[in-house]
Amino acid sequence: MNRFAYRFPSAGLFWSLAFVYASFMALLMQKVVLPLIPEMHAGHGLLPNDAIVFHNIAVEMAGKIHAEGWGAWKLFPGAAGNVGVLAAVYAIFGPDPAWFIPLNAAAHAAGALLIFRLGRRLWPGDVGALGGVMAGIAFLVFPSALQWYGQNHKDAFAIAGTLLVLDAWLDLHIEGRTTVGQFLRNAFQVVGGMSLLGVVRPYFPVVLVSALLASYAVVLVSYLFSRSSLAIKKPLLYRLLVVGVAAGVAFACTRIEVAAGVYGEGDSPLNIQLAAVDWTWQPSDGLPSAADKLLKRASELRAHFVAFGRSVGAGSEVDGDRLPNNALSSIAYMPRALMIGLLAPFPDAWTERVSVPRLIGAVETAIWYLFALGLAITLWKRPSRQLLAGLVFCATLLVVLAYIHPNVGTLYRQRFGVWQFVLLCGALGWASLLLSLLRGSRCVSPQGVAEGGATRDAPERTSQMDTLAASGAVVMLITLVCYLGFLTRDLLLVKQLRMGADLDAFFTAAMIPMFFVTCLAMPLADAMTSPFLSFGRDGQEKRRAEFVRRLLGFAAAILGAVAVLVVLAAPYVVGVVLGETESETAVSAAGMLRWFAPIILLSAWTVIGNAALNALRHSRDAALGQLVVPVATISALLAAPAAAASYAAIAGMLAGTLLNAGWVFYRLLPHGIRLLLAPPAADLLRPATASYRRLFLAASLTAALVPLNYAFAASVVSGGLSAWALANKIVVLFTGLASVGASAVVLPYLARMLAQGVGVRDDAHFLLVAGSWIGGLIAVGALLFADPLVAAALSDSVTSSQLSDLSGIVKIGVLQLPIAIAGALVAKMAIVSGASSRVLFAAALGFACNLSVNLLLVPHLGVLGVAVGALVATALSTLVLMLAARAKIGLTLREIVTLLVGWLVWAGTGVAAGSQSVAAVACAVLAVGGLAWAQFRNWADLRD
Structure with a gap:
């Protein structure tokens, strides 16, 4: 396959992705969002403006068409041509504005x-x-x-x-x-x-x-x-x-x-x-x-x-x-x-x-x-x-x-x-x-020089970095839609169940399978990438396919056993999170958890299949497959009565995960890979399982922070768990995007560079700086608009105290974005550089820090103490990982210090923007300018 063919989307692919996105979002608005906001809903999924006027005119004309025939149709029925087209659509399909969505999309x-x-x-x-x-x-x-x-x-x-x-x-x-x-x-x-x-x-x-x-x-x-x-x-x-x-x-x-x-x-x-x-x-x-x-x-x-x-x-x-x-x-x-x-x-x-x-x-x-x-x-x-x-x-x-x-x-x-x-x-x-920055470093980077002084693969590295930017943008777009879909699911559940015991039970039951998927399945994707690429480089496509099947068997055995244990011990597992097993909330959560359990087993196919697609530079296909999960979940919620909302959401997630598994199976067939179970083989899997053990422990500690923080939030007050889960979802929207981008795009790219014998120091530094700036800009914007956005979105569904807690959690959480994005990137860099033990050490330190801060602050600050604990743990674990893995990645102490100072600058800038003080904003602008100059000097020294 032409290595340049996948760099940027073709016109047809770009339009197709845009059409799917627009159709999904328009349907979401008409059938989910507007019905939940009565003051903005004029009926039929339309806003109380020209949209409802156009609808009424079109309905009237469609009635005339049915009564008198198509001779009664006019392109301009006293209004613009879109109303005439709308009337024709209504006459054929019925007076539902959703029929007009494909044309508008x-x-x-x-x-x-x-x-x-x-x-x-x-x-x-x-x-x-x-x-x-x-x-x-x-x-x-x-x-x-x-x-x-x-x-x-x-x-x-x-x-x-x-x-x-x-x-x-x-x-x-x-x-x-x-x-x-x-x-x-x-x-x-x-x-x-x-x-x-x-x-x-x-x-x-x-x-x-x-x-x-x-x-x-x-x-x-x-x-x-x-x-x-x-x-x-x-x-x-x-x-x-x-x-x-x-x-x-x-x-x-x-x-x-x-x-x-x-x-x-x-x-x-x-x-x-x-x-x-x-x-x-x-x-x-x-x-x-x-x-x-x-x-x-x-x-x-x-x-x-x-x-x-x-x-x-x-x-x-x-x-x-x-x-x-x-x-x-x-x-x-x-x-x-x-x-x-x-x-x-x-x-x-x-x-x-x-x-x-x-x-x-x-x-x-x-x-x-x-x-x-x-x-x-x-x-x-x-x-x-x-x-x-x-x-x-x-x-x-x-x-x-x-x-x-x-x-x-x-x-x-x-x-x-x-x-x-x-x-x-x-x-x-x-x-x-x-x-220009990317390509400027290619010509002089010492890692790009082969023996004898010749530049090694500079055009290839440049094209692959361009591919990273191009494919990464599309993957992030699709992933953003997925996250917005899950956020919509949660908002829909909030409207139907309110923020109380029923919603606490659902979030508890949904969190536990995700914990096992995160700590057991996701590390397999990181561990398999380098061995998978090495088989492809050596021309061992059949052995690569066998490697995937046997790794799938290994994963299915572990995840299947865990799924069975979760079904059998559901009340006890729920009790670990909620602190008791006899309440109505705990009993309801245990029942939901048993229905959620098959997702743990199905994740073996989705995680390994998506990792293989990402390694094969088909990260868009992997992202598209994951999009079906929120779509199926929202569809199930819309079809079910409000009383059955929790179980409808579970059914939708199960159906979506099953469809996702079928999608990756189908997309891997052209590459000679069939996602069928095969018994594990120790010799073949050793390159993956050697690092998997450390990554599993690191992921377990990181994933354990989720039930840990849920438990602390639940201990504060009824509805506290829901407040934490909902507000933290907004933070996870951005940190999760960074993690997905790092796993789907950055990890395969860096692994490919190392497999070709090319160093990654300049790429690592650039990606970390870029991630810091992206996270910083998002954090400043989120801090500036946190209060009004939370108020506008949820003021009708929560009390004023809950609204204050939600806004505070969001503000504290977004402060971690610059360093959390850098942490997601540096973890992947450490993995491909052979420093997975450092990832484990940093995760253990982060877990201990989060637990300690929660014990100290939650009794005094309530749910906000959980947010502070997560912030401090993220900052400490990321900094420690950078220091511990810097030799493997190739970062200098000066670059690490600059990244740390950058996080402090962005945090201060966000606070200044939120304060609306002209003097504070002026100082923040000067600080950001100084940060830009310092990082530019680092980049110039790297090129020299």
Whole structure:
């Protein structure tokens, strides 16, 4: 197989993954989330906004179709074309908005794919692909997009249409590729994008034409300053023709009835009485009448939306008191409009008026800020006319949208596509910097030099590190969906069972099988990776297949015996966690545990199968197989009555685990590996079992912290265990992602490098620094938004004291993210470097530390003491492991100290951000800058 074939996802694979994600999340929103939040639910899984209005119109038209035939159908039934399509869907399948999800998900996935493809348009090669992957994933997973693709709205189609036009426009700006064939392809694509946009938002194609004209004019000026007119005649002519084609489609769209209100024609509701805002337009004599009329209409629309927003109590108005009433004031406001279009909501409004949509928008805007900073790097390292054309196109649209819509909520939806293009431009800069750092160290790293001074496998190492970044991003996306699925399962159980004894019983029963899977099965995946790869390197595929079968037999024997013991001794096992066996909670938990027990045995197939897929560079397949577990669990919960919620969740997890085992069995068949049981063979398994013993003990100590902390939480008060389990789930969401990424992507990569005789010191240092920064940024964001997010998500389900505990646990827990991510990475590095005994030592120390801190603090702090114990144990065990394994990994004391100081800096920055003190934030910014300089110096010394 071509070693480069798996580096970045193909367009088809990327769209397929995006479509599956969007479909799952939209269904989740309609059938799970909204029904649990009555104040946000208008019925049928829809929000109380245009979505329910569109639904009612479509239901009425579907009824007419059934009564009068398809002659009664209209594409524009007094509303945009999405409502006509929705009516047709209802007429065929029935009036359930879920039937519209595949269309919306396909459009949203197409938008994500176009962002991904635009990355390579702007920067061909790996930088464009990596930046495109990052931006495409951000486009896909930003939760605010669920407001349109999770409903029956038109925005997903409008965004896809806009990006289709932008993609074709930038393709025309590739130097030396302007041919008749290219012109025709791009012209057809522009027609398709403008038509799609015209169907759902008929007035918007005219705005796109103005953006194309502005982009054309700016690029034309740049050409005239650098080339003769003869050299640019042909490409400029083709681009002008494309603008003409777009203008023709836009003109046709103005004839559509539902566009009349925007253009000031007829009796549309948009032709309002503007007296409510005391506004009148003053014509400008020195300006052409057409321009004055255009500015007047834009200002009329702005005044209309100000009046309308105030009449319905919209809470996200910006500059509503600024209503330009002449051409000069209109033009003067446009720079401010661009700033709002790019940067709103502004940071001072991020934590105002706590609600889930507003907080999601604030978090996404903060993430956008971080990405957009990379635009400076892109402009510095790869300025181009393509980039100029795209930025001018987007800036024009942002000015128009922000000028017309003073309500940030509306602006957020309509700007999303072009806003994400700016994020893409920033992502390209960061991707360039990342790959430059990676590749810069390849040429001079002493570990990459073979005997005689020749550089060994530098291109191969570079390509494999690029693969690590590319495949890791997709795996993390799929894993994120899995974790969100399990979080949704828990939220659904909280709503149905409340935070009391029943939920405590479920979490106890669910935790125990996961404990055995973690300490018995998961170490096998780490232990088998290096032997598995060594068989493949020596061309012993048959022996490799036999190794997997016999290891499966070894695992099944151990895990099967444990599953039987758990069934027989369920009351006693539950008693260890809860401290008693006779209460109703303990009896209920023991019954659930017996049903959970088969998962322990099934994990032999899933863990070993996934480890084999990861080693074969099919980590995406492994992640996709695991996605079925939360999907099956949520489906079972939706199908079962509330009284049987606990057992429905268990049944779903069993079914999902069984399907996961079948999936990995099927995906390994093309590689000659059949996951069938075979008796263990000591000689064949010795390379794996030698390290497994130490890893098993280390994993047992780490896993034992889960029931230990559950027991301490349960000892505080009824519901304390549920509070700890639920809040800790948010922390585990991020630490678990790091662990999965380390196991699925980093571990096989490092093992492969060592198997090839190549050192990993530079890779290890880079991964640890990158993990520290990622964890630090997440921790700061989580600390900033912890209180409002927890309040918005759970305020209706918990008491105020429980809410305070949940928020405190989250705040304390996220402080460990920078060092926990580094700990997950360094543990895998120690394993592949042959330092598994150090992993055991660090785990034992962490367990002792956690137990000691819990004994000291839980009597005084309650559940918060458990969180502090977990934080201190994570920090101590990670630091000890770094020191103990540094010689094997190749880290210096200076690098370790810098990583430790970095964790302290990020913790302080998070506290400063949460305090909202300008002085504290300024000091934190200086500290982060100092950290960046120190780590850059370490990296420079490493390269020297």
